[in-house]
Amino acid sequence: MQIALRCRSQSQIRPFMHILAISGSLRTGASNTAVLEAAALLAPPGVTITLYDGLGALPHFNPDLDSPDGGQLPEIVAGLRKQIGHADGVLISCPEYAHGIPGSFKNLLDWLVGSTEFPGKPVALLNTSPMSVHAPAQLAEVLATMNARLIPEASVTVQPRNRGSNAIDIAADPESSATLRNAIAAFARAAHE
Numbered sequence: 001m002q003i004a005l006r007c008r009s010q011s012q013i014r015p016f017m018h019i020l021a022i023s024g025s026l027r028t029g030a031s032n033t034a035v036l037e038a039a040a041l042l043a044p045p046g047v048t049i050t051l052y053d054g055l056g057a058l059p060h061f062n063p064d065l066d067s068p069d070g071g072q073l074p075e076i077v078a079g080l081r082k083q084i085g086h087a088d089g090v091l092i093s094c095p096e097y098a099h100g101i102p103g104s105f106k107n108l109l110d111w112l113v114g115s116t117e118f119p120g121k122p123v124a125l126l127n128t129s130p131m132s133v134h135a136p137a138q139l140a141e142v143l144a145t146m147n148a149r150l151i152p153e154a155s156v157t158v159q160p161r162n163r164g165s166n167a168i169d170i171a172a173d174p175e176s177s178a179t180l181r182n183a184i185a186a187f188a189r190a191a192h193e
């Protein structure tokens with residue numbers, strides 16, 4: 001599913017900004033996906049947030065396919081890189097599995113290590129579970145190693161009130177929506193610096 005919110009008028013946030021949102025969870029009804037969808041619903045005029053929907057279809061990373069001499073980059077990976085290249089920033093929300101980054105999401109990051117599109121990209125990290133401390137720390141380390149430009153002031157915890165909360169529930173919650181709105185505004189400001 002793709003959610004893209006295009007604004008009708010432009011104010012506050014200076015030029016038009018496009019953010020690619022990537023959820024690290026493949027689970028149906030995932031809180032991490034719902035929080036990113038809520039962010040798309042709450043994006044201010046001048047900002048669009050589009051959810052990446054290819055995580056589960058990416059092949060296992062293989063450096064042989066990512067080599068400048070003769071490598072045959074899979075089409076879906078080229079598509080991911082293109083979407084990263086078109087984005088002004090990347091918003092990530094990722095669960096923690098066994099004190100670490102889920103394998104499927106680390107696989108996505110591995111496909112971006114050798115890309116020209118990712119280094120220098122502004123990145124904000126959302127977290128839907130205050131109990132999860134290991135995965136966010138590992139993500140920060142991996143992303144810094146990949147030369148992402150991490151935006152700490154836009155990296156926030158948004159814990160949905162209930163396990164089944166969807167994007168509309170989260171966007172309607174005063175506390176969660178205020179946190180998300182502030183994070184998006186901080187991200188937009190920092191990304192334009």
Ligand SMILES: Cc1cc2nc3c(=O)[nH]c(=O)nc-3n(C[C@H](O)[C@H](O)[C@H](O)COP(=O)(O)O)c2cc1C
Pocket residue numbers: 025026027029030031032033095096097098099100128129131132133
């Ligand atoms: C296999 C597995 C391992 C997990 N390991 C941890 C863990 O080490 N630490 C933690 O805080 N939560 C852990 N969790 C809980 C998830 O991080 C948590 O339920 C998260 O909100 C799931 O995100 P989602 O709703 O987007 O799928 C684990 C969940 C699963 C399924």
